Amino acid sequence: MTSKTAQELALPVGVTLDRFIMASQSAFPYATGELSQLLRDIAIAGKIINREINRAGLVDIAGGNGTENVQGENQQKLDIVANIRFIRALKNGGEVCAILSEEEEDIIYTGNEHGKYVVAMDPLDGSSNIDVNVSIGTIFSIYRRVTPTGSPATMDDFLQGGRKQVAAGYILYGSSTMLVFSTGDGVNGFTLDQSLGEFILSHKNISSPNNGTIFSVNEGNYYSYLPSVQKYLDNCKQRGYSARYIGSLVGDFHRNLLKGGIYLYPSTKKDPKGKLRLLYECYPLAFIAEKSGGKASDGFGAILDIVPTSGHQRSPIYVGSAAMVKESVQP
Numbered sequence: 283m284t285s286k287t288a289q290e291l292a293l294p295v296g297v298t299l300d301r302f303i304m305a306s307q308s309a310f311p312y313a314t315g316e317l318s319q320l321l322r323d324i325a326i327a328g329k330i331i332n333r334e335i336n337r338a339g340l341v342d343i344a345g346g347n348g349t350e351n352v353q354g355e356n357q358q359k360l361d362i363v364a365n366i367r368f369i370r371a372l373k374n375g376g377e378v379c380a381i382l383s384e385e386e387e388d389i390i391y392t393g394n395e396h397g398k399y400v401v402a403m404d405p406l407d408g409s410s411n412i413d414v415n416v417s418i419g420t421i422f423s424i425y426r427r428v429t430p431t432g433s434p435a436t437m438d439d440f441l442q443g444g445r446k447q448v449a450a451g452y453i454l455y456g457s458s459t460m461l462v463f464s465t466g467d468g469v470n471g472f473t474l475d476q477s478l479g480e481f482i483l484s485h486k487n488i489s490s491p492n493n494g495t496i497f498s499v500n501e502g503n504y505y506s507y508l509p510s511v512q513k514y515l516d517n518c519k520q521r522g523y524s525a526r527y528i529g530s531l532v533g534d535f536h537r538n539l540l541k542g543g544i545y546l547y548p549s550t551k552k553d554p555k556g557k558l559r560l561l562y563e564c565y566p567l568a569f570i571a572e573k574s575g576g577k578a579s580d581g582f583g584a585i586l587d588i589v590p591t592s593g594h595q596r597s598p599i600y601v602g603s604a605a606m607v608k609e610s611v612q613p
């Protein structure tokens with residue numbers, strides 16, 4: 283099922299997410315409404331997490347949780363809160379039969395065995411920025427299950443490959459809260475009107491500039507990157523490009539999507555396979571990048587063409603404006 287762009291649907295900036303989803307669905311005679319409902323459930327979870335984040339400093343959900351996730355990372359309390367809230371919203375929505383989360387090793391079964399979709403998610407991205415009031419996000423990737431409905435989902439449902447995503451996107455909790463997603467054709471952004479509690483279409487048919495002058499990378503790892511990466515970064519600096527890195531993938535990606543730029547997390551001596559997770563960080567952002575005219579590579583080929591082998595595998599990533607990604611992998 284490919285969606286129609288907001289353009290083709292003649293939907294003006296200012297329409298609500300619900301109206302946009304309904305109009306998109308009506309463009310497809312065979313649509314059954316389940317994916318539409320799932321997108322609504324994600325929006326609801328986003329509003330709840332947004333509220334938790336806004337008041338994190340006021341109530342006892344700031345700081346570390348004293349536990350580790352499957353990646354061996356210290357979990358923040360908000361990582362856990364976001365994970366729980368997202369799982370609950372998808373369970374209650376009824377469309378999702380299983381979830382793979384950054385915060386849990388194994389598949390999470392929702393009990394909706396008749397649900398046709400599975401979701402891979404990074405409930406809270408940019409965890410190192412949670413307590414310091416810097417933009418953070420949620421990233422999600424949606425697949426139609428390949429196992430029969432009525433039976434328990436398996437890893438096969440999650441390891442279909444990036445090009446099998448039926449929808450993907452992120453929620454950015456920044457100076458405003460935005461939901462950006464694609465169901466295959468066109469990328470649209472919705473800003474949360476806090477007073478109405480509604481996501482409103484604010485960025486219609488986002489198109490990634492082909493080139494840019496912003497590069498986002500952890501320069502602290504410079505001497506741990508491959509010489510080819512060092513050469514590319516030197517080129518950027520010699521040209522006087524702006525270095526912008528907030529340490530929240532969603533925040534850095536979103537800025538570069540709108541302004542033109544590149545985010546890269548190449549392999550390092552510490553993380554030779556890269557740091558970011560393929561299924562719920564790289565694939566969904568690569569989907570958004572490609573559907574908006576940008577590119578996403580692992581240094582050898584397109585991220586979306588990587589054949590996945592495990593749920594929490596990592597990958598190097600170079601993502602953003604097409605011309606910059608192309609140069610970054612062949613400086």
Ligand SMILES: O=P(O)(O)OC[C@H]1O[C@](O)(COP(=O)(O)O)[C@@H](O)[C@@H]1O
Pocket residue numbers: 355384404406407408409410500529530531532557
């Ligand atoms: O601190 P580093 O090594 O630069 O890594 C920062 C990157 O790691 C991440 O925080 C990883 O995501 P999580 O916070 O979801 O674990 C990205 O958001 C960010 O771009």
Ligand SMILES: [Mg+2]
Pocket residue numbers: 404406407408531563
């Ligand atoms: Mg993340």
Ligand SMILES: [Mg+2]
Pocket residue numbers: 361384404405406407408409
């Ligand atoms: Mg995370």
